[in-house]
Amino acid sequence: xxxxxxxxxxxxxxxxxxxxxxxxxxxxxxxxxxxxxxxxxxxxxxxxxxxxxxxxxxxxxxxxxxxxxxxxxxxxxxxxxxxxxxxxxxxxxxxxxxxxxxxxxxxxxxxxxx
Amino acid sequence: xxxxxxxxxxxxxxxxxxxxxxxxxxxxxxxxxxxxxxxxxxxxxxxxxxxxxxxxxxxxxxxxxxxxxxxxxxxxxxxxxxxxxxxxxxxxxxxxxxxxxxxxxxxxxxxxxxxx
Numbered sequence: 001x002x003x004x005x006x007x008x009x010x011x012x013x014x015x016x017x018x019x020x021x022x023x024x025x026x027x028x029x030x031x032x033x034x035x036x037x038x039x040x041x042x043x044x045x046x047x048x049x050x051x052x053x054x055x056x057x058x059x060x061x062x063x064x065x066x067x068x069x070x071x072x073x074x075x076x077x078x079x080x081x082x083x084x085x086x087x088x089x090x091x092x093x094x095x096x097x098x099x100x101x102x103x104x105x106x107x108x109x110x111x112x113x114x
Numbered sequence: 115x116x117x118x119x120x121x122x123x124x125x126x127x128x129x130x131x132x133x134x135x136x137x138x139x140x141x142x143x144x145x146x147x148x149x150x151x152x153x154x155x156x157x158x159x160x161x162x163x164x165x166x167x168x169x170x171x172x173x174x175x176x177x178x179x180x181x182x183x184x185x186x187x188x189x190x191x192x193x194x195x196x197x198x199x200x201x202x203x204x205x206x207x208x209x210x211x212x213x214x215x216x217x218x219x220x221x222x223x224x225x226x227x228x229x230x
Contacts, residue, residue, distance in 0.1 A: 004157070031216050042222035043158070043201065048215050056215045090157050092216075099216050101148035101205065105157025 002027065004106035006091050012112045018079040021109045025072050025093030031055075032074040033103065034066060037088040046089075049074055050096050078111075086113045116141045116206050120221035127192055127228050135187040135224045137202030145207030147185050148218065149178050152199045161200075192228045199223040 005024040013019050025032050033048040033056075045058040049068035066076040072093075078085055088110050092103035117140045127133055139147065146165050150158035162171040164180040171178045175196060177188045187200055203218040 033216055035220075043203075043220035045217045045219070048217055050215075056217045058217070092157070094216050096216060101146050101163040101203075101218070102160040103158075103216060103218065105159070107155065107157050 004091055004093050004104050006089075006106035006109050008109055009107065010110045010112075012114060013081050014114050015081055015083060017081050018077060019081060019111060020075055020077045021089055021091075021111075023074045023076075023091030023093075023106060025074070025091075026104055029093035029095060029104070030072050031094045031096040031099075032068055032072060033092050033094075034074070034076050035090045035092065036060075037090055037108070038086075043090070046076065081113045083113050086111060116204065116219050118202055118204055118219055118221035120200075120202050120224050122224060123222070124225045125227070127189075127226065129193055129228055129230045130191045132188070132190045132192070134189070135200055135226070137185040137187070137221055138183060139185070139202070139204050140183075141204050141206040141219075143207040145205040147180055148203045148205070149176075149185070149187055150201040150203065150220075152201055152223070158201055189226070192226070194228050194230050197226055197228045199225045 007022045031050045034046040035043045037043045048056040052068045063079045068074045088108040090108045092105045119138045121136045149161040152158040162178040167182045175190050179186045201223045203220040
């Protein structure tokens with residue numbers, strides 16, 4: 001069974017640019033959530049999508065956005081990049097029904113902003 | 115405000131030297147407390163879910179316990195392959211952020227190094 005796939009794995013951008021990250025969840029999983037991981041703040045929840053609808057959103061500025069497609073694949077976008085956006089962005093998928101804490105994470109997209 | 119604090123930040127053990135990792139939490143209404151393991155360059159991997167005080171879960175050399183204010187991850191006779199960062203997370207059942215969702219609040223983790 002294929003795991004959660006994230007692309008690209010590594011990318012370098014400059015301040016002011018925008019970036020789009022992609023996530024393909026495990027087959028059958030309809031819930032996709034995104035987390036930002038930094039050494040200083042740890043893992044922080046960005047947003048969650050289910051059936052193409054954003055169900056929850058964390059405490060991040062509007063520059064961070066996302067969407068989910070009908071096949072459950074998800075993308076997140078960060079506009080007007082800042083140096084502080086440098087982080088590992090992790091996507092996780094799960095069954096929403098009967099959720100018991102088990103998120104299946106991808107290996108992440110490591111973003112460096114120069 | 116919901117908060118998860120893990121200690122120590124880093125722990126070095128000799129192979130076979132048992133120890134415990136701590137996770138203190140503050141949430142309005144605990145829906146569940148979860149432990150994850152993260153290896154370098156990988157995403158976190160789920161280990162356990164605990165729901166109520168007094169509950170315990172075991173897996174190989176790991177045992178997780180829960181009280182009303184904290185959780186412990188006990189590591190018995192660790193091996194070098196247990197080296198990883200261990201993350202604790204909670205889900206707040208009363209927060210609008212977590213209404214019927216999967217959003218978790220993570221601690222910053224404890225990095226465990228086990229040497230042979």
